[in-house]
Amino acid sequence: MGRGLLIVFEGCDRSGKTTQSTRLVQALNDAGVRARLVKFPDRTTAIGAMIDAYLRQKTQLSDQAVHLLFSANRWEAMAQMRADLESGTTLVVDRYTFSGVAFSAAKRMDLKWCKAPDVGLAAPDRVFFLDIHPDDAAKRAGYGDEIYEKREMQIEVRVKFFSLMDKSWSIVDALRDPDEIHRQIMALTNRALERHNADPTPIGKLWT
Numbered sequence: 679m680g681r682g683l684l685i686v687f688e689g690c691d692r693s694g695k696t697t698q699s700t701r702l703v704q705a706l707n708d709a710g711v712r713a714r715l716v717k718f719p720d721r722t723t724a725i726g727a728m729i730d731a732y733l734r735q736k737t738q739l740s741d742q743a744v745h746l747l748f749s750a751n752r753w754e755a756m757a758q759m760r761a762d763l764e765s766g767t768t769l770v771v772d773r774y775t776f777s778g779v780a781f782s783a784a785k786r787m788d789l790k791w792c793k794a795p796d797v798g799l800a801a802p803d804r805v806f807f808l809d810i811h812p813d814d815a816a817k818r819a820g821y822g823d824e825i826y827e828k829r830e831m832q833i834e835v836r837v838k839f840f841s842l843m844d845k846s847w848s849i850v851d852a853l854r855d856p857d858e859i860h861r862q863i864m865a866l867t868n869r870a871l872e873r874h875n876a877d878p879t880p881i882g883k884l885w886t
């Protein structure tokens with residue numbers, strides 16, 4: 679049994695990441711591929727509770743402090759994630775280091791500084807970027823009360839996401855019908871699984 683794949687969903691708010699990542703896990707499980715959903719931030723841990731309070735504007739934190747908490751929230755999940763991958767479970771991750779870097783860099787923080795705490799995290803095999811312009815996303819539902827749910831911020835975040843892309847990314851047009859998007863993501867995932875089975879590679883490390 680080879681290792682599982684690390685598949686990441688990124689995108690601006692209301693791009694459909696949660697819907698599509700949940701559907702992908704379900705479809706993989708139905709097809710006999712062991713898969714588990716992981717979501718960042720994980721608000722259920724002690725660190726996650728601090729992040730949650732910040733996002734809901736219940737507490738204030740410096741930009742640097744919250745950035746490091748988001749990173750710590752990934753690091754506290756890393757041992758279990760690596761164990762799952764090594765034992766053959768594919769992980770489907772709803773937001774990861776790219777959200778960490780894109781949101782902080784959108785606040786004009788230094789890019790190199792933003793990447794540093796995530797150096798050494800497991801690198802994704804594929805990243806699906808659900809692309810939607812924030813103005814179209816806003817039509818799906820009004821922005822809520824969370825700190826980053828503002829048009830200017832979302833536009834800047836999208837620009838930062840584009841600057842982080844490499845060949846492991848697929849840009850998925852998120853304005854289309856959800857079934858069509860799911861079919862495209864399933865086809866891309868199956869191709870990644872086939873390629874990995876034919877030529878297995880070890881889990882990579884970020885940001886190297």
Ligand code: FDM
Pocket residue numbers: 718719733748749773774775777778779781782826827
């Ligand atoms: N977010 C998410 C960050 O700023 N840094 C991170 O590392 C991560 C994982 O938190 F606005 C932001 C992105 C979003 C907010 O995300 C909460 P969800 O997906 O709405 O829970």
